[in-house]
Amino acid sequence: MRFIFKTKYSQDINIAKHNGDRFWYSLLILIMAALPLVLDDFYLGEISYICILSIAGIGLMILSGYTGLASLGHAAFLGVGAYTHAFLLTNGVPFYASIPIVIVVSFLVGAVIGIPILRLTGMYLAIATLALGFIAEHVFIKWEHFTGGNRGLPVPQPEFLGMSFYDSVFFYYVCLVFLIAAMFAAINILRSPTGRAFVAIRDSEIAAQSLGVNLGLYKALSFAISGAFTGLAGALLAHYIGYLAPDIFNIFLSLTLLLLIVVGGMGSLHGTVFGAIFVGFLPQLIAICRDYLPSSIGSQPGLEPMLFGLILVFFILYEPLGIYGRWIKIKLFFELFPTYKRQTFKKQKVFTKSDRV
Amino acid sequence: MSLFEVKNITVAFGGVKALNDVSFDVDKGEIFTIIGPNGAGKSTLFNVISRIYEPSKGEIYFENKNISKTKPHNISKLGIARTFQNLELFENATVLQNLLLGRHIYKKTNILSEVFFTPSARKQEHEYRLKVEEVIDFLDLQHYRDTLINGLPYGVRKNVELARALCTDPKLLLLDEPSSGLTNEETIDLGFWIKDIQSLLGITIIMIEHDMSFVNKVSDRILALNYGKILASGLPEEIKNNVDVKQAYMGE
């Protein structure tokens, strides 16, 4: 077990708490940067996709994991980002200008939607966002001038910094840089008063309010920030898929994002990356399952929703802290070995109280 | 000149009047204790002051300003902080994060400066921390800075909640049953702290309490409630010998 001696308050404020952290994260970034040397185009594409998923996951994590507000319609923000970006590129706006516009637009959409519906609590909010997701999908279909409707919308792949988005190495670097930037932005928000206010709302609205947190404002802000991250992911996703069709941004994608944060670990940014890796490789996982199951079951299209559901239920019931939570436990197990006690993670249940009136 | 004044407050839930035409005032620097049997309406009174419950009648004045229509999140900005009977801590956050939230009303950064964590954001964190450390030293919380709330024993949690309220630098502190659930030693410590909060920090305190020996030790004045109505108010000795109060407690 490592004991960290703190001599300055800034140590608590800094992102990396000690040199060990700094070393490991720098190493990780170096490895990521070197990946194109060893991986072929297919895997680079997969990892680019995982980066995009992670960015979207950060968005949803801020809303659900940190502010405690469920959204069952987050694919709508991916759609807003993707269509806005494709529309702007089609109309000759350069990439570097389009991305900030996408972020601002998604932020505003989040704020505008957030303000009326965030007075709702828990379950109602889940239902409302679900409905909004459907309505958004519908808007993507019907607003043909902007989205091309059911015919779809090809995404221009312009030059950027003299490179082409068709080049999978270049696209991988773009995604990686945006993921790193998004991570830093999220960490910064979370170590600032705004991020703490989000956590406060999640854990006790009453106390947050009594400490001066304007609940409506901060919930809307969380929605908007979440929208901005997810919209950015949408813009990158547009490049990744190359051709936008409205049914991409359906409820299943929204639920996939939720699966991502649940599996990764609610309330942790590490969790978004773990979750994205899991979700990114889910199709392969399912393919493997198909191979091992008897062909009468293996060839069924129902296998996919079935596994999706089983994974979700399993994590909610048995691994509520997700992969990241499990990782922390394993790490601690080895650090404390052989003195590790199971009870370390038993939550004290003595003071639980109910939401009932 | 009174710091805080409650005028003819009435609160009704359905048919039940949890508070019925309650009026009193509290002077600057006082420790003012509210007592009364279970369900007397004590916590309801605090919740009206925090603007969580809407009174059907009456007004509340703080520093001669009518705060009966102030938004709930602006109450702490005026200098009123509180604790809760059933602890409302941020369970999945550390003690330090809980206390830093006590500084939220002094926030000057906007979302952009936070996203880029500009020097001004960093400086603000430093300033928050200095104040938080003062409170940590004051209430002996040094050991728990980085502990999650849901791993703390009950007594420490109560202490953290008090600390969080103090971090807002209040002029008026509302404590809802601060001693309930504490051990004897913890209650004795609490008594000293409350006295210190009054004398060293110059904060006025309104406190709800059941433990009468504790009440008599720290209070300057006492108000007794029963069934939402004022039974008696006055100095501790007066209340101790008040017939109505005795009866209300015996009658239980």
Add this chain to the structure above:
Amino acid sequence: MQLIQLIIDGVASGCIYGLVALGFVLIYKATETINFAQGDILMLGAFVAYSLIGLMGMDYLTGFALTVLIIAVFGFFLDAVVVRQIIGQPAFATVMLTIGLGFIFRGFASIYWGTDIFSFSTPFSGKITEFNGLIISYVNLSIIAGTAILMSALYFFFTFSKIGVAMRASSENQLAAYYMGIPVKFIFSLIWSISAGVAAVAGVLLAPITLVDTSISLIGLKAFAAAVLGGFGSIPGAIVGGIIIGIVEQLCGTYENYLFEGVREISAYLVLILTLIIYPRGLFSDKAEVKKV
């Protein structure tokens, strides 16, 4: 005349929404959780009825009754074995759990029964009656009559039977009910069982119209609109909410040209959002409660 025709059709489909919404409301009142798998349970009901009536050749009423029984028992164990485990956790956990369960049911149905569209014959299939120039199908009549019968049965159950009263008591105040010696957990499982049974009724009644395939589980989502409109705490509210949604859908479908294209498909969701924004308490809610601090 056309308007009346529309309203009759709307009432019939609205009854289905109402029945599903009723399931939401029962569970919500008791446990403050929402079962996002309600629509999938309806789908299971329709599939089980297809197996019993269509495949095994059971007669309609026996098959109907047996289906409801099977699904009700299933609902009981769903709560007792799975859902009960996460009682007391934040709303988010239940939402995700029941969504996950819904996926499992849908996956199971398409593996077990296949992805084709099935149908089974009912005494009402294809028959219509004419009344003053109105065309009323027997199927619609059966839905309306079935809903009415079920509602009356539930009303008597909750008002007069001992266990029904215990259920209401547990929904009002868990702790008090517990102290009175009511086995609250068992009662909650029973409530899940009734909700599942009601969904099964809806599934069987609906089967002649939509036929049987996994996509009918989506009705559960529209039923949210019914529950919210009705106030999410009131049993008559759920049915009335459902009927209103049904009628609105019909009207939007017919007068699409005056509104905007495709309005019918999302009209339920629009009503839902508008209700939540304008009048979140819904039409039939109890008085507003203040959360106790």
